Amino acid sequence: MSELYIRVAEDENEEPMEIPSEDDGTVLLSSVAAQFPGACGLRYRNPESQCMRGVRLVEGVLHAPENDWGSLVYVVNYPKGEKLKMEEIDAASAVKVKRGFQKTSDLIVLGLPWKTTEQDLKDYFSTFGEVIMVQVKRQTNGNSKGFGFVRFADYETQTKVIAQRHMIDGRWCDCKHPNSKMCPDEPMRSRKIFVGRCTEDMTPDELRQYFMQYGEVTDVFIPKPFRAFAFVTFADDQVAQALCGEDLIIKGISVHISNAEPKHNNSRQMMDRGRFGVCPLGRQRGTKRPGGGMMRSRRVC
DNA sequence: GTTGAGCGTT
Numbered sequence: 001m002s003e004l005y006i007r008v009a010e011d012e013n014e015e016p017m018e019i020p021s022e023d024d025g026t027v028l029l030s031s032v033a034a035q036f037p038g039a040c041g042l043r044y045r046n047p048e049s050q051c052m053r054g055v056r057l058v059e060g061v062l063h064a065p066e067n068d069w070g071s072l073v074y075v076v077n078y079p080k081g082e083k084l085k086m087e088e089i090d091a092a093s094a095v096k097v098k099r100g101f102q103k104t105s106d107l108i109v110l111g112l113p114w115k116t117t118e119q120d121l122k123d124y125f126s127t128f129g130e131v132i133m134v135q136v137k138r139q140t141n142g143n144s145k146g147f148g149f150v151r152f153a154d155y156e157t158q159t160k161v162i163a164q165r166h167m168i169d170g171r172w173c174d175c176k177h178p179n180s181k182m183c184p185d186e187p188m189r190s191r192k193i194f195v196g197r198c199t200e201d202m203t204p205d206e207l208r209q210y211f212m213q214y215g216e217v218t219d220v221f222i223p224k225p226f227r228a229f230a231f232v233t234f235a236d237d238q239v240a241q242a243l244c245g246e247d248l249i250i251k252g253i254s255v256h257i258s259n260a261e262p263k264h265n266n267s268r269q270m271m272d273r274g275r276f277g278v279c280p281l282g283r284q285r286g287t288k289r290p291g292g293g294m295m296r297s298r299r300v301c
Numbered sequence: 302g303t304t305g306a307g308c309g310t311t
Contacts, residue, residue: 108308137309143302149309171305179308 006069008032008042008076013249016073027062027069032076041077045252104132104158109148109166111173112136116144124168125150129157150175159238191218192233192260193240199253200226207232210250215239231260 005018006027017035021027033039042055042062055074056063109121121134130153137145152158166173195207204220207230211217216235223229234240243257 106309110307111305114304135309140310145307145309146305147307147309176308 006064006074007071008036008074010036010076011249012045012073012075012252013247013254021069022061025064025067025069027064029057029060029062032062036076038078039076040079042074043077044072044074047072050252104152104155106133106149106151106178107158107162107175108178109150109168109173109175110146111168111171112144112146112148113169113171114144114146116148116169118148120169121148121150124166125152125161128152128161129154149178155238190260191235191237191240192231193243194258194260195230195232196228196256196258197253198222198228198230198255199251200228202230202250202253204230206251210248214243 005020007016008019009016019027019031019035027042029039029041032042041057043052044055044065045051046053052075053065054077055065112121116136118134118136121136122131125131125134131150132153133151134148135150136148139145150161152161161175162177166175198207202222204222207220207222208217211220211232211234214234216239217232218235219231219233221231221233232240241259244259246257247254248257249255
C-alpha cells in the first residue's frame with residue numbers, strides 16, 4: 001500500500017534520506033533515530049496551509065498523515081534545546097568550511113615600545129598561534145617607529161589577536177587591519193548580506209530569528225515599500241561571507257544570499273571601520289609625492 | 302641621544 005521508504009531530512013533545505021517503513025505503512029521512530037540520533041518525532045509542511053504539521057506518534061510508531069506518506073519530505077524533530085544545538089553545529093561548520101579558505105593578512109601592531117624587537121614580537125605572538133612574519137618598522141638610524149606588522153598562519157589566530165589588546169614589553173598595543181594599500185589581500189569583507197527572493201510576510205524579527213543561528217545579527221533592514229529583498233548585517237564578516245551564494249529556506253521559501261554590494265554612495269560601509277585600505281574620499285593621509293605624479297593605488301600582491 | 306598617534310624605504 002504505502003511506499004517502502006519515506007524521505008526524511010534534518011532541515012527543509014537539507015538533502016533527504018530514505019527511511020524504511022513497516023509492513024503496515026507506519027514508520028518506527030527508532031528507524032528515524034538510527035539515522036538521526038536524538039530524534040523524537042517528525043513534522044512536515046502541509047502543502048495546503050504551508051504550515052508545519054506534526055506526525056502522529058504513538059508508542060514509538062509514526063503514523064502517516066491521511067494514511068499516506070506521499071512524496072513529502074519529513075523533517076526531524078529534536079527535543080527542545082537539542083535542536084538548537086544541531087543547528088548551531090550546522091551553521092558553525094558551514095562557516096568553518098569556508099573559513100578554511102580565509103586567507104590571513106598582515107596586521108599592524110600599534111603602540112610598540114621603542115625597545116621591542118622582532119624577536120620580542122615573535123615570542124609574544126607565538127603564544128596565540130603560529131607566526132609566519134613579524135616586522136618592526138625602524139628609521140634609518142635603526143630606531144623603532146613604534147609600530148610593526150605581524151602575520152599568522154591561521155585565520156582563527158588572527159581573529160583572536162585583533163579582538164583584544166596586547167601588553168607588550170610594558171605597553172598596551174593594538175593589532176588592526178592596516179589601512180595602507182600595499183597589500184589589499186582582503187578583497188572586500190562586508191558584514192552585510194543581501195537576501196533575495198524575500199516574501200512580504202517575512203518580518204524583520206523573523207529574519208533576525210532565522211539568521212541568528214549563524215551568528216550575531218546586528219541589523220536587519222527590509223526596504224519599504226516591499227521589494228522582495230532584505231539586508232542582514234552580522235557582527236562577524238566571516239559569517240556573512242560564509243553564507244554568500246547559499247540558498248536558504250525561510251518559512252518554506254528559498255531565498256538567495258549574496259554579498260550586499262555597497263551602493264555608489266557608499267556612506268557607511270566604508271566609513272564603518274576604516275579598514276581594508278579604502279579611503280572613500282581618496283588619499284587623506286600625508287602623501288607627499290614630489291612630482292605630484294599619480295601613483296596607482298590598487299595593487300594586487 | 303628626543304616621541305606616543307599612526308599605517309609598511311628596498
